[in-house]
Amino acid sequence: MALWDLLRAMVRRWPFVVVGALITLAAANYASQDRSIYWTRTDLVFLAPKNAQYPNALRATSEDLVITAGVVGKLVAGTRQVPKFTATDAGLIGMGVRDGWTVRLPDTGGQWAPNYVDQWLIIEVVGPDPETVRKRKEQLVEKMAAALDRVQDEYKVARAFRMTTKEAPGSTVVYPVGGSSRRAFVVSGLLGAAAILYLVVRIDPILLRRRQRRAETLTEPDVV
Missing domain, CATH: 3.30.70 (Alpha-Beta Plaits)
Structure with missing residues (x-):
């Protein structure tokens, strides 16, 4: 998948991106808390x-x-x-x-x-x-x-x-x-971003195929 295709897929699947970003932010904030x-x-x-x-x-x-x-x-x-x-x-x-x-x-x-x-x-x-x-x-x-x-x-x-x-x-x-709070935040953010991209790449083609099959079903002529 090219970069432009990936960007368009992220726009199409924006609910997944938003939810994933919120979860990533929460996880990164939790990981960066001082537990020394x-x-x-x-x-x-x-x-x-x-x-x-x-x-x-x-x-x-x-x-x-x-x-x-x-x-x-x-x-x-x-x-x-x-x-x-x-x-x-x-x-x-x-x-x-x-x-x-x-x-x-x-x-x-x-x-x-x-x-x-x-x-x-x-x-x-x-x-x-x-x-x-x-x-x-x-x-x-x-x-x-x-x-x-x-x-x-x-x-x-x-x-x-x-x-x-x-x-x-x-x-x-x-x-x-203890560890570095900044490093923990950055690493958690990178892992979350990678997970979001992987999810979009996997889900977008599946949803596109389902939409295409549904459109083909609706456009099929009725047999008399």
Whole structure:
């Protein structure tokens, strides 16, 4: 179908074009609405007490720190199911979570052989606005600090030998996650326009043939 033929077909089938344009406009407007979510991640590092042998708590590692981190994470997360990722840098966004949080110990092992060797907990928070995300993250950090104190109080650990925690990064950075509203509007409009053209190209010949057959039927001479 030539361009001129297509234009004439669109004029003939203007009701389809108008209805299709209205539906396309509504769909494009809906697709371009801002549905951004906000995400943050913090690593809560568990530090050994400083002493003459280990003056730098960040460099002191042990199995006890890893175990304690796991216990504290379990106390805070409770019965929540901890997601299993194939990579330590994967997170809630990739799972499609738009509102929630998770606390997990990094697992560097495979699906059938978990391996916990890092002495920190990964805190991830996803929410509808930055303030909600920031507040949830701070509450989780406070809960884990309180849980660590309870564990050490239970085992009567002296103050000089107590583990501590440190956030990395030190300040909360909240990232917006979302698409481009302008791009969504344009793409929806192009798809709608393509659908309208396809509909006109398919329907116009059918309706023309029906009109032609009806005209031929009306002009046939009566047989006496």
